[in-house]
Amino acid sequence: GAGVSQSPSNKVTEKGKDVELRCDPISGHTALYWYRQSLGQGLEFLIYFQGNSAPDKSGLPSDRFSAERTGGSVSTLTIQRTQQEDSAVYLCASSPPSAPEQFFGPGTRLTVL
Amino acid sequence: AQSVTQPDIHITVSEGASLELRCNYSYGATPYLFWYVQSPGQGLQLLLKYFSGDTLVQGIKGFEAEFKRSQSSFNLRKPSVHWSDAAEYFCAVVATTSGTYHYIFGTGTRLKVLA
Numbered sequence: 001g002a003g004v005s006q007s008p009s010n011k012v013t014e015k016g017k018d019v020e021l022r023c024d025p026i027s028g029h030t031a032l033y034w035y036r037q038s039l040g041q042g043l044e045f046l047i048y049f050q051g052n053s054a055p056d057k058s059g060l061p062s063d064r065f066s067a068e069r070t071g072g073s074v075s076t077l078t079i080q081r082t083q084q085e086d087s088a089v090y091l092c093a094s095s096p097p098s099a100p101e102q103f104f105g106p107g108t109r110l111t112v113l
Numbered sequence: 114a115q116s117v118t119q120p121d122i123h124i125t126v127s128e129g130a131s132l133e134l135r136c137n138y139s140y141g142a143t144p145y146l147f148w149y150v151q152s153p154g155q156g157l158q159l160l161l162k163y164f165s166g167d168t169l170v171q172g173i174k175g176f177e178a179e180f181k182r183s184q185s186s187f188n189l190r191k192p193s194v195h196w197s198d199a200a201e202y203f204c205a206v207v208a209t210t211s212g213t214y215h216y217i218f219g220t221g222t223r224l225k226v227l228a
Contacts, residue, residue, distance in 0.1 A: 004156075031214065042203065042220040043157075050213055091156055100145045100164075100207040100214040104156035 002026065004105035006092050012111045013082055021077045021108045025094030032075050033102065034067055035091045043091065049075065082112045115140045115208045119219035127227045128196050134189040134222050136204030145207035145214075146187040148178055151221075152200045160202075163187065174198070199226045 005024040013019050025032050034046040045059035049069045060066070064082075069075040079086055089109050093102040116139045126132055138144060145164055149157040161172025168180040178189045187204060204219040 033216070043216075043218040045216065048213070048215070053213075056213070056215075093157075095214065100209070101147070101159065101162060102157075102216060103159070104149075106154075106156045 004092055004094050004103055006090075006105040006108050008108060009106065010109045010111075012113065014113050015084060016081055018078065018080045019082055019110065021079075021090050021110070023075045023077070023092030023094075023105060025073065025075070025092070026096075026103055027073075028096065029094035029103070030072070030097045031095035032069055033093045033095075034075070034077050035093070036061075036088045037091055037107070038088045046077070046090075079110075082110075084112050086110060087112045115144075115206060115217050117204055117206050117217050117219040119202075119204055119222050121222045122220070123223050123225065125225040125227060126194050129193050132189075132191045132194045132198070132224070134202050134204075134224070136187045136189065136219060137185055138187065138204075138206045138217075139185065140206055140208060143182070145209075146178075146180060147205040147207070148172065148176070148187075148189050149203045149205065150174075150200050151203065157203060160189070194224075194226055196226045196228060199224055 007022045030051045032049040035043040047067045048056040064080045067077045089107040091107045092105045118137045147162045148160040151157045160176050161170050163170050163180045171177050176191050201221045201223045203221050208215045
């Protein structure tokens with residue numbers, strides 16, 4: 001079946017602009033995660049959605065970052081007033097119910113000029 | 114606090130040689146353990162996982178890993194490396210809290226394969 005998809009694959013924006021990154025999880029997966037991967041670095045947890053529960057936002061680096069998940073499926077990560085340090089690859093992953101395995105999308109490479 | 118350590122940032126091996134990538138974790142209970150591989154410009158692909166039972170687990174692409182509780186380790190191995198194995202490898206531990214899963218990733222090991 002279809003895997004996790006993310007769009008756009010690449011995004012170039014100017015400092016101060018807002019951006020929206022989209023994630024389509026695997027159908028039936030109840031958990032959805034966002035991570036940030038800066039150049040040559042590991043994965044930095046951003047936010048976690050599990051079913052209808054309140055999201056775990058503990059990894060969001062500032063109030064410029066927000067995310068929502070509509071209808072328990074598609075998720076959008078929004079970065080307001082982008083800064084150059086926001087340049088990174090943003091990865092989305094989803095997990096099936098009651099299972100800890102994560103399936104990753106290909107990522108969105110964000111470049112802030 | 115839970116943590117994952119991958120002591121080797123870079124490893125270079127010759128094609129056909131054996132490979133071992135190290136992973137040590139810190140977790141109070143028996144964790145769920147994973148190895149992922151990331152090729153350039155790609156997302157992460159699951160190589161193998163350990164939940165319980167047999168401590169030697171087999172994964173895709175000829176990889177295996179062994180869980181050693183006494184050493185808090187979950188090292189990844191492959192008997193003969195192929196040039197296509199050049200990539201970055203991430204070890205991860207999953208901590209469970211009230212039925213939710215939280216992933217903790219190591220910083221990764223970048224593998225270079227010499228022809």
